[in-house]
Amino acid sequence: MALEWEQTVVDARDPAALGSWWARALGWVVVNDSPEEYEVRPGPERLPGVVFVPVPDPKTSKNRLHLGFRPDDQAAEVRRLVGLGTRHADVGQGADATWVVPADPEGNEFCVLASR
Known part of the structure; x- marks a missing residue:
């Protein structure tokens, strides 16, 4: 059995805005911009991606x-x-x-x- 790192998921108040910021910061492309998730990757067929999903709460403490x-x-x-x-x-x-x-x-x- 093998595992492939597909994506990292990030909770966001505004997934599209945060995902767009990370796409610019990394020079990556947007591969999904649905309301449920906004995903960026190094290239359309390249992994891993970063997926931003909506949450109602703001971040309140240091990342784990x-x-x-x-x-x-x-x-x-x-x-x-x-x-x-x-x-x-x-x-x-x-x-x-x-x-x-x-x-x-x-x-x-x-x-x-x-x-x-």
């Missing part, structure tokens, strides 16, 4: 799971993401952390790691 990204140029990528609407988040990473923690427009934290 978050994504980590390693860009070629951490500082440039953080500036680009801030330009798209992220804000810096404090999840206890400390001043000496080699990663930056932004939050998307609905407050979901993710990491931008230092360049290799």
